Amino acid sequence: MNVPVNVSANVATDPGDVEKLRKALAAEHAALFAYGLIGARTSGRLRERITSAFDAHRARRDQLRSYITARGGRPAEPDASYALPFFPGNATLAVKLAVHLETGVTAAYLELAAARDASLRRYAALAMQEAVTRSYTFRPDQPAAFPGRPVAAPPTPSPVQVQTGG
Numbered sequence: 696m697n698v699p700v701n702v703s704a705n706v707a708t709d710p711g712d713v714e715k716l717r718k719a720l721a722a723e724h725a726a727l728f729a730y731g732l733i734g735a736r737t738s739g740r741l742r743e744r745i746t747s748a749f750d751a752h753r754a755r756r757d758q759l760r761s762y763i764t765a766r767g768g769r770p771a772e773p774d775a776s777y778a779l780p781f782f783p784g785n786a787t788l789a790v791k792l793a794v795h796l797e798t799g800v801t802a803a804y805l806e807l808a809a810a811r812d813a814s815l816r817r818y819a820a821l822a823m824q825e826a827v828t829r830s831y832t833f834r835p836d837q838p839a840a841f842p843g844r845p846v847a848a849p850p851t852p853s854p855v856q857v858q859t860g861g
Contacts, residue, residue: 712810713768716759719819722803723756724773726796732779733789741786748793748829752800755822762815790833797830 730749737745760770783789804826807819 708766709811712812712815713763713766715807715810716763716766716815717768717771719800719803719807719822720756720759720763720770722800723752723759724771725777726752726800727756728773728777729779729783729792729796733783733792736783737786737789741789744832745789745793748797751825751829755825758818762818793833794830797826797833801826801830 727749730745730752734742734745734749763770779792780795781788781792783792801823804819804822808816808823810816810819
């Protein structure tokens with residue numbers, strides 16, 4: 696879910712904040728490239744999730760471009776292509792790449808969370824929440840409900856044998 700955040704542009708612009716916005720934008724460009732590639736190679740429910748992630752990243756990209764422009768910066772255009780850590784040749788690799796992408800985007804927004812502008816920090820926090828949530832929707836194994844507890848199920852008790860008198 697992409698929640699619009701009112702990011703103030705009438706504050707003193709910190710060049711470091713603009714650079715952090717640019718790094719987040721670069722991460723969004725890379726994510727869009729990879730999700731486009733993954734989406735072309737998937738189908739069914741996985742493709743729906745990939746399309747949803749693509750749409751969310753496109754919205755974030757557009758917001759970042761606006762924030763950079765409002766602060767007097769010039770947003771970078773995307774590269775023609777991006778190096779991927781591996782080719783998503785099947786559904787398992789597509790999911791693995793999607794998790795990798797969301798982790799990278801989260802790292803870029805973590806840097807933006809250190810911005811001087813409080814509204815940018817809030818924006819970054821929401822973007823990180825979304826990316827982490829998307830990451831977990833792609834993972835085949837959900838995290839343990841109670842971290843630290845054994846994941847193995849307790850042994851099943853054997854049925855009680857009732858002896859009849861005879």
